[in-house]
Amino acid sequence: MDFTPSERAQDYTERVRAFMAAEIAPVEEGYLRELLALPEAERWQVLPVIDELKAKARAAGLWNLFLPDDKEGAGLTASEYAPIAELMGRSFIAAEIFNCNAPDSGNMEVLHHHGSAEQQERWLRPLLDGRIRSAFCMTEPDTASSDPGNLIATAVLDGDEVVLNGRKWFATGIGHPRCEVILYLGRTDPSAHRYEQHSIVAVPKNAPGVTVERMLPVMGRYDEPGGHGEVSFDDVRLPASAIVGGPGQGFAIGQGRLGPGRIHHCMRLIGVAEMALEAACRRAAERTAFRKPLANLGGNRERIANARIAIEQCRLLVLYTAWLLDTQGQLAALSYISQIKAAVPLMTQEVVDMAIQLHGGAGLSDDHPLSAAWTMARALRLADGPDEVHRGVVARMELGKYGMER
Amino acid sequence: MDFTPSERAQDYTERVRAFMAAEIAPVEEGYLRELLALPEAERWQVLPVIDELKAKARAAGLWNLFLPDDKEGAGLTASEYAPIAELMGRSFIAAEIFNCNAPDSGNMEVLHHHGSAEQQERWLRPLLDGRIRSAFCMTEPDTASSDPGNLIATAVLDGDEVVLNGRKWFATGIGHPRCEVILYLGRTDPSAHRYEQHSIVAVPKNAPGVTVERMLPVMGRYDEPGGHGEVSFDDVRLPASAIVGGPGQGFAIGQGRLGPGRIHHCMRLIGVAEMALEAACRRAAERTAFRKPLANLGGNRERIANARIAIEQCRLLVLYTAWLLDTQGQLAALSYISQIKAAVPLMTQEVVDMAIQLHGGAGLSDDHPLSAAWTMARALRLADGPDEVHRGVVARMELGKYGMER
Amino acid sequence: MDFTPSERAQDYTERVRAFMAAEIAPVEEGYLRELLALPEAERWQVLPVIDELKAKARAAGLWNLFLPDDKEGAGLTASEYAPIAELMGRSFIAAEIFNCNAPDSGNMEVLHHHGSAEQQERWLRPLLDGRIRSAFCMTEPDTASSDPGNLIATAVLDGDEVVLNGRKWFATGIGHPRCEVILYLGRTDPSAHRYEQHSIVAVPKNAPGVTVERMLPVMGRYDEPGGHGEVSFDDVRLPASAIVGGPGQGFAIGQGRLGPGRIHHCMRLIGVAEMALEAACRRAAERTAFRKPLANLGGNRERIANARIAIEQCRLLVLYTAWLLDTQGQLAALSYISQIKAAVPLMTQEVVDMAIQLHGGAGLSDDHPLSAAWTMARALRLADGPDEVHRGVVARMELGKYGMER
Amino acid sequence: MDFTPSERAQDYTERVRAFMAAEIAPVEEGYLRELLALPEAERWQVLPVIDELKAKARAAGLWNLFLPDDKEGAGLTASEYAPIAELMGRSFIAAEIFNCNAPDSGNMEVLHHHGSAEQQERWLRPLLDGRIRSAFCMTEPDTASSDPGNLIATAVLDGDEVVLNGRKWFATGIGHPRCEVILYLGRTDPSAHRYEQHSIVAVPKNAPGVTVERMLPVMGRYDEPGGHGEVSFDDVRLPASAIVGGPGQGFAIGQGRLGPGRIHHCMRLIGVAEMALEAACRRAAERTAFRKPLANLGGNRERIANARIAIEQCRLLVLYTAWLLDTQGQLAALSYISQIKAAVPLMTQEVVDMAIQLHGGAGLSDDHPLSAAWTMARALRLADGPDEVHRGVVARMELGKYGMER
DSSP: OBOOOOHHHHHHHHHHHHHIIIIIHHHHHHHHHHHHHSOGGGOSSOOHHHHHHHHHHHHTTOSSTTSSOTTTSOOOOHHHHHHHHHHHHTSSSHHHHTTOOTTHHHHHHHHHHHOOHHHIIIIIHHHHTTSSEEEEEOOOTTSOTTSGGGOOOEEEEETTEEEEEEEEEEEETTTSTTEEEEEEEEESOTTSOGGGSEEEEEEETTSTTEEEEEEOOBTTBOOTTTOEEEEEEEEEEEEGGGEESSTTOHHHHHHHHHHHHHHHHHHHHHHHHHHHHHHHHHHHHHOEETTEEGGGSTTHHHHHHHHHHHHHHHHHHHHHHHHHHHHHHHHHTHHHHHHHHHHHHHHHHHHHHHHHHHHTHHHHSSSSTHHHHHHHHHHTTTTTSOHHHHHHHHHHHHHHTTTOOO | OBOOOOHHHHHHHHHHHHHIIIIIHHHHHHHHHHHHHSOGGGOSSOOHHHHHHHHHHHHTTOSSTTSSOTTTSOOOOHHHHHHHHHHHHTSSSHHHHTTOOTTHHHHHHHHHHHOOHHHIIIIIHHHHTTSSEEEEEOOOTTSOTTSGGGOOOEEEEETTEEEEEEEEEEEETTTSTTEEEEEEEEESOTTSOTTSSEEEEEEETTSTTEEEEEEOOBTTBOOTTTOEEEEEEEEEEEEGGGEESSTTOHHHHHHHHHHHHHHHHHHHHHHHHHHHHHHHHHHHHHOEETTEEGGGSTTHHHHHHHHHHHHHHHHHHHHHHHHHHHHHHHHHTHHHHHHHHHHHHHHHHHHHHHHHHHHTHHHHSSSSTHHHHHHHHHHTTTTTSOHHHHHHHHHHHHHHTTTOOO | OBOOOOHHHHHHHHHHHHHIIIIIHHHHHHHHHHHHHSOGGGOSSOOHHHHHHHHHHHHTTOSSTTSSOTTTSOOOOHHHHHHHHHHHHTSSSHHHHTTOOTTHHHHHHHHHHHOOHHHIIIIIHHHHTTSSEEEEEOOOTTSOTTSGGGOOOEEEEETTEEEEEEEEEEEETTTSTTEEEEEEEEESOTTSOGGGSEEEEEEETTSTTEEEEEEOOBTTBOOTTTOEEEEEEEEEEEEGGGEESSTTOHHHHHHHHHHHHHHHHHHHHHHHHHHHHHHHHHHHHHOEETTEEGGGSTTHHHHHHHHHHHHHHHHHHHHHHHHHHHHHHHHHTHHHHHHHHHHHHHHHHHHHHHHHHHHTHHHHSSSSTHHHHHHHHHHTTTTTSOHHHHHHHHHHHHHHTTTOOO | OBOOOOHHHHHHHHHHHHHIIIIIHHHHHHHHHHHHHSOGGGOSSOOHHHHHHHHHHHHTTOSSTTSSOTTTSOOOOHHHHHHHHHHHHTSSSHHHHTTOOTTHHHHHHHHHHHOOHHHIIIIIHHHHTTSSEEEEEOOOTTSOTTSGGGOOOEEEEETTEEEEEEEEEEEETTTSTTEEEEEEEEESOTTSOGGGSEEEEEEETTSTTEEEEEEOOBTTBOOTTTOEEEEEEEEEEEEGGGEESSTTOHHHHHHHHHHHHHHHHHHHHHHHHHHHHHHHHHHHHHOEETTEEGGGSTTHHHHHHHHHHHHHHHHHHHHHHHHHHHHHHHHHTHHHHHHHHHHHHHHHHHHHHHHHHHHTHHHHSSSSTHHHHHHHHHHTTTTTSOHHHHHHHHHHHHHHTTTOOO
């Protein structure tokens, strides 16, 4: 047993840390302020600083690090990438700067592993280059989408075409001005086995029949310029070659996408929690009330200690999950992926809530990143499956050890 | 012991319930949608429906019910008003429609009890009529304002004038187009007893030297058209007659304002929690996943039960606190006011969070009132004193029973 | 609405308080010490001080106060009895001294309401006089007894006799040397409606076929001299007149017994929690570490405040439940009885746990009543139905408001 | 990063697992039953089965594995020992069978690292051989012992003798019939630096002036045959050579003893929690109520999932702490040792409580090991420093990162 990260991981971690300190930290607050100062309708644009930073990051070789491929990325394993993703999580823009942001990272993985040469050329290449953006359309407004058996949207084969009909929402990134492709999950064959009914289709965002009905606020925020949208697909007709990995492969590909996706979310959320705990400690040490630093009032020290303990526990669980995924595959990591998905967003939500409380009104405002961080953590208790569904998976596997079927 | 509400309370409760069902419920969602559909800069206005509803409510005799005065209000005690305020809490606009909204209600109480005839004529009368709005400026950005000893802003006597200097924030309602008067708390005499240093001054919002520096988002929301602002006071010079209740009375008046204010907040938050629990139950009963209604999945029933229990407990504690205030005065109710202030917003936040989780993505969006309700509850864990300060008050009184000084 | 207790309630409360201070408090610790100093096998006896105190209590008119009957008790309603029961809860022996202890109080209620003249003469009279003790045999070791449909034990009619077969456990009081009668619940007619299958039978403890197999420890304690036992009934043959209230009435009578029984438990547990909070405060104020009283270390004040708030909330919920029972009957109080049963023992367990923690090792020992109090609270999270079953009842009624069947 | 245990660790882990399955599991329940069936006064003895098992374990080379010494133990590092200690934690007697039980293990470490040749010959040798037992006397009844500055007991040098006066309690193992030596902590020089005032003295249990005043129950249990005692030291006069490691070294040695001691406790508690979770799952899968297995009722699955997640998190944190201790020393591990001490006993208490609840009354009885396991976990929230003190250490180190002094 050895908790020492590999030399390669240490090297990349330090380079990302240095880049963030030198390039991102000095401009992030100003960027966010500039964006939010724009009228709402004008926030759906890429401010120049973003492109400048992306170019620098790519030039520094800090690009596509999420991808376990040593040609396009750096060939990092999941557990090597973990501390890097955690660092990115401390910033709202870093993941994008390093071309490691959701949902593009997951979509790139799908196209990398399952895309046809044509799909890779048309969509993967520009995504890897950070030239275009993408969205993933799985969740539906009219059904509990955590149960794939519930999904209504269709992707029906018609000769050598596939026809899409359905309504999706919480399509993250769909509002981005450079979003050009949508990975869409729809039912192709209701008569097939439960897990072989669906297909994933790569849909040009400007295909006829695709309509972004509206952008959705999340706890009052639109999260521009990418945002989250409700999208209708009305008789969207594409060549069957737009199907990724073949008809009926949608569920399997989607699950394969979700595993690393969930781990990446959790890695970044550890960084969010660390950022919040640091803010809480600084505030507790510096702010005075009743003639004492806040740190010495009431239960504040115990809350800080509990936050530290909770973060350490979550980080170790994420690392262990990543290591299992690296060494034994997604099936072996199944319970653990659900464990971290149930544990980490909730932990981060609670740590951020504690930090907000220590900041008083300032913590609720946009003067600190805490309130936006809270929203991110809260949303991730639902995105990629609600906590309760993941607890159900963990329990099922636990009870299965003693012979219980379901 | 008798938990039966008085006939008068029952009568008003039923009339408010009927008015809300007939007049407010049918239009509220449309109103909020209309307001949010406006460009941000245009949301700081009163849409006509609000004035129409206010006129109807006043005509129906459902006006200023918060005020324990039978000429201007209905002469209801706090415990009689409790179920009525709870009903109002189920809506985002009802309190305003009935002219019972914070911070105006608290400001009216201050002016009713302590205002000079001139102040009552100039400010109280139009407030009671719902013609103007007001703000309360106590909290400061540069100091932990839960400790009044920390406050920096001044209200210095200079001959027959009083001169204000300071910076305040989270001044609720300051953005309202009809906000005309500010109750401002500043230090007049630093050499006086700790609790006799401050004065409250009634400041015309358009007085020279008063500047609304910016409106503050709370968890990403601006809460238009009233909002919460940061306000600077630079050598604001007013006749000394603008002081409410006399120099040095500010702390005492402020505390007297906070007691009922905190109870009213808690009453309304019970309503928020009831609204959320109802939404959670409806969703749990109607929505299906894994071939079962959500109610029958995992711990959802237990969470619903816990929410019901928590609401009942909080309601009873609020009622008991109100009854103590009515029958034995604010001093006797002191620990209880802090108890409800520590317990109720947190309970509501948790019930709303549970309801959001049951709604999935929809719960995070603005399609349901849940996400805005969450923000309201969260903010009230800080407004009027953070939870921790109130727990400190409760503990001090508890330990005092056994001879502990502080 | 009026929280003032009736004059009668106040009078009895004060008399019980005075009696406890003058008669019980001075001797309780010594009594418990004397009992525990005996060899285990000799603890199943009534020490003389108990009988002396009982005689004094009866002479003082503080006797059978639990019984809402003004001939045998004092005619107190449940809500009048609540503060009295709470006081008794602060002591381990007071309920017995006032002849208000479980399970005798519940058994007396059953016999009072449903017993035949013969049963009342033979069992109720001596119970009311405090001359004998009783047990209630419902729970079974071999089945989840919270679901009455699961119960295995039988009470079969055979001519003019009833024949009992079954194994029961956690029969509280069965080890008491004066325990003479058992109320036994068994299935009489499996073909009847689900709630009309069972009968309650009054069984002489010395009837042939009744065997106390063993006494059961609860968290390591035997709770002498009454204890909790496992009892087998092998072909116990009694005249059919031993059935209480008639064949098939067992479930209804049992439920009727459980309502007040659960409320009484909860009332006493409020007293346990108050005792623990008082101990916690005294310890926090007096004990010093790191040059400060414990009260001023870490989160101790916040924990004390949370305990105070939790106790107040539970007390009010118990009072409201009792008032509902008094004024609207058991059906109207159904959800509330389950609410308090789910809330109060857990609250008491947590308050006691907090008090133990403040006492360090001493809190775990028998030098303080805290560790025994913890066990009592913990056991009551299972006795009379586990928390989870009660939450289920609350949720069912809550969801029923919105049309959900089960 | 590599979570694979070393081959040596795997080998010992498997051998311990096999030994426990073959030798301990078949007899443990019977042993405990036999011991508890004895009259209280006769339980302070070693039943033959214990000595037989110890001889077998030693013969199998599974002896003193806790000691990181390859002559006396197996030369295992702390992180290698962790899974082995966890296995032992699943049983109440295994640690003793493998001569790895507290407090002897910690005392052996002290004597191994700091004992004189004479002390090692007289006390360490027979302890390593499992022939005698020992106790550690630090905690005092009359002071908050978590603050060493508070300790009252003295160990004063008088010529070439050391004289002990003081009263200690919760001396674990003092009741064991083979307990022959006590490590006693007393103040030698109140004028020295805060951390150089104390000495540890190896005291023959039968030295004149040493009196075991009484054995103390912990939550009603005496934990025979070792137990926990209150011990007075009245002018106990010993040669100065009885001091371990030299006068004034007591605090440093004591702290050095506590680090591994706390980790060992936490390792074993992981095993306790695993045992409880297994019991909970088996019960949930097998027991039926309301026509469903308990697993499918209410929140039981979510509770099982939460327990699994909490155990995984705690295990990883313990492993990481052990690895830090192994590779970077006790100082580097300081915050983490406090983190696990605050997190693991509480987690175990909660998992056991959950398992008890699923078992109903049986969980409270001695028919299952759950109730005794609960007491062990609860006691360890106080032993070796209460949770709150450890949280204080964690917070101090966290705030120290940002320049806060204390």
